[in-house]
Amino acid sequence: MSxxxxxxxxxxxxxxxxxxxxSALALAQAxxxxxxxxxxxxxxxDGVHLASSLATPPSDETHWPVEWSRFLAEHDIxxxxxxxxxxxxGIVNGTEQTRxxxxxxxxRAPFEIAGLGxxxxxxxQSDRVLYFHGGQS
Amino acid sequence: xxxxxxxxxxPYGSWSGREALDMALSLSAFDQSVALLFxxxxxxxxxxxxxxxxxxxxxxxxxxxxxxxxxxxTLLATRKDCERYSLTETDRLPGVTLVDTAAEAIADHDHVLxxx
Amino acid sequence: MNDASLPERNNEGFLExxxxxxxxxxxxxxxxxxxxxxxxxxxxxxxLRGFYQEHGMAPPSNRLFVKAVRQKLGEEKxxxxxxxQLFPGTPAKTACRIAxxxxxxNCL
Numbered sequence: 001m002s003x004x005x006x007x008x009x010x011x012x013x014x015x016x017x018x019x020x021x022x023s024a025l026a027l028a029q030a031x032x033x034x035x036x037x038x039x040x041x042x043x044x045x046d047g048v049h050l051a052s053s054l055a056t057p058p059s060d061e062t063h064w065p066v067e068w069s070r071f072l073a074e075h076d077i078x079x080x081x082x083x084x085x086x087x088x089x090g091i092v093n094g095t096e097q098t099r100x101x102x103x104x105x106x107x108r109a110p111f112e113i114a115g116l117g118x119x120x121x122x123x124x125q126s127d128r129v130l131y132f133h134g135g136q137s
Numbered sequence: 138x139x140x141x142x143x144x145x146x147x148p149y150g151s152w153s154g155r156e157a158l159d160m161a162l163s164l165s166a167f168d169q170s171v172a173l174l175f176x177x178x179x180x181x182x183x184x185x186x187x188x189x190x191x192x193x194x195x196x197x198x199x200x201x202x203x204x205x206x207x208x209x210x211t212l213l214a215t216r217k218d219c220e221r222y223s224l225t226e227t228d229r230l231p232g233v234t235l236v237d238t239a240a241e242a243i244a245d246h247d248h249v250l251x252x253x
Numbered sequence: 254m255n256d257a258s259l260p261e262r263n264n265e266g267f268l269e270x271x272x273x274x275x276x277x278x279x280x281x282x283x284x285x286x287x288x289x290x291x292x293x294x295x296x297x298x299x300x301l302r303g304f305y306q307e308h309g310m311a312p313p314s315n316r317l318f319v320k321a322v323r324q325k326l327g328e329e330k331x332x333x334x335x336x337x338q339l340f341p342g343t344p345a346k347t348a349c350r351i352a353x354x355x356x357x358x359n360c361l
Binding site for chain 2: 304307308309310312313314316317320321324325
């Protein structure tokens, strides 16, 4: 049997705009089933929409933010949302809501807001860093 | 360990190039070696005299000119794309090195990535 | 300059409009942090304002702020201890606030 590896996943495209969050989840499940480890999932650019607690798809469609949240919680994996990407796109936690005097916060647990330093750390720490982008227009 | 960030989209129409630049800056902040490769319509990032005020966006030319001050010293561009977009040496920002193919630049780096 | 005559600011004390800055504004904002601006402070403030003018951005993180100062003014001033002494707290944030530049997004 081959040695176990550590992975980080970077998602840069939004659910319902791209298949990227879905493909990433399928791979993440396979990584865990294969006995490997995921250090961190990092949402960047449009990928931050995956962490919205306000997304409400029709009840007969898969709810990608919910599926991802469950997966992260179940396997105790850090889900990090890039702060600069998130603020531009209106994904905020309580701290940023207070800081910027916003009307509401909408970050879905267990996602956390942090900086690109987390991504740099993934590059140094994980054996593999995999990117899930949307299609180029 | 060296990283190559590829910018292959023209500026202003897409945000991914700006996000690639932010990634490059963050690598540099942690003293990781990083270079930028402009290819395809992405070479238009390098055009001098961009007047982006009229479309209400910050100038990527100005932003990019800060890169060397933060330790990002290697700016690469593919020769044929510069020709295709009539980007002669006088039209380009200073300090850009031309490569014949993207493959050549990719082969020189341990990690290669796009921002989106 | 008292509080009432300062240009509009956000809840962390950053100017809403970088164009509204003037040296007296810097003096007043610095005083809130009990900083009396010396020549050494002004050198950094002018560097930051020039940087913003030229590059359309402030250094996006404290580390890059230190790097850029080192590049421009040398090792003696481009180190975090020197900058921390002048601008306590997070130097990039404190210095940007006094120099009238936008709040860094804390991205890095």
